[in-house]
Amino acid sequence: MRFLALDTSTPSTSVIFLDDGAPPVQRVYPPPLKAGDVLPGALGDLGEVAGIAVGLGPGSFTGLRVGLACAKAIAYARRIPLAGFSSLQALAADAAGRVYAATEARKGELFLQAFEDGEPRGEVRIVRAAELRLPEGARLIGPGAVASGPAVARLCLARLRASSYDAQACFALAPDYVQGFPAKG
Numbered sequence: 066m067r068f069l070a071l072d073t074s075t076p077s078t079s080v081i082f083l084d085d086g087a088p089p090v091q092r093v094y095p096p097p098l099k100a101g102d103v104l105p106g107a108l109g110d111l112g113e114v115a116g117i118a119v120g121l122g123p124g125s126f127t128g129l130r131v132g133l134a135c136a137k138a139i140a141y142a143r144r145i146p147l148a149g150f151s152s153l154q155a156l157a158a159d160a161a162g163r164v165y166a167a168t169e170a171r172k173g174e175l176f177l178q179a180f181e182d183g184e185p186r187g188e189v190r191i192v193r194a195a196e197l198r199l200p201e202g203a204r205l206i207g208p209g210a211v212a213s214g215p216a217v218a219r220l221c222l223a224r225l226r227a228s229s230y231d232a233q234a235c236f237a238l239a240p241d242y243v244q245g246f247p248a249k250g
Contacts, residue, residue, distance in 0.1 A: 067113040068225060069139070070218030073100035073132030074124025074152035075168055079214030080107040082114075083222070089215050100131040108139075116145050116225030120152035120217045122241040123176040123189055124168050129240035137235055144230040148221035149238050153178045154185060155216035156206055163203045176243060179203075189243050 070081040076096040080103075083089045094103040119136040122129045133149070140147035156166040157180035167175040175194050179186040199205060228234075 066115040066226070068116050068118060068218060068222060069108070069111070069114045070118040070120075070214055070221065071104070071132045071136055072120030072152055072155065072214040072217050073104075073128040073135075074120045074122045075128070075208035075213065076125070077208060078103050078107075078128070078132070080104070081214045081218050082109070083218050089218065091215060093214070100128045100135075104131065104135050108135075111139060111143065114139070114143065114145060116221075116228075117147045118218045118221030118225060119147065119149045119238070120155060120213055121149040121239070122152050123170070123243045124152055126242065129242070133238065133240050137238065140230065140235050141232065146225050146228040146230055147235050147238060148224040148228070150217050150220045151178075151185075151241065152213050152217065153189065154180065154183070155213035155220060156208065158183045158216035158220060160204070160206060163200070165199055165203055165205050167197075167205055167207045170243075175207075189241070191243065 066085050068083045072079045078094045078100045081089050081091045092107050117136045117140050153166040157164050164180050167177045170176045170191050177192050178189045
């Protein structure tokens, strides 16, 4: 089976194809390219795709909307399952010990969440980057250190393999804009 994973929550758009038994094929498009500019050409042949995984953020308002709209359109048109996962948890998925996953929120601010061995330890917070202080022994990880797309794919695979297309679930999937946070393009 072949699966497609998209993560457009960070400035670098990642598109990953996973085939059973084969190493993932990943394409990362760094800034200044935008998700809307690269996704149509990056997606390639979708004829064999059996499911789609998508990063839900938090992250760029426009990037999240473009990535999720693209994933929903493909899932709807091909009648294949769609699953989403936290982009912050994907960043922390392979990290051992205490880490803080961070992505850019808006100028000078970060979305930040604590993880222990890949599992969330608290809610997403918004912090000023200049005021960021981590507990002793904790590490900071972000999209500059690791690409979240492959982990989004891995975290969603079990859901995708166990499900079939569900229009209601497809259109109910929503980005995580972090409640009360003003939108950032």
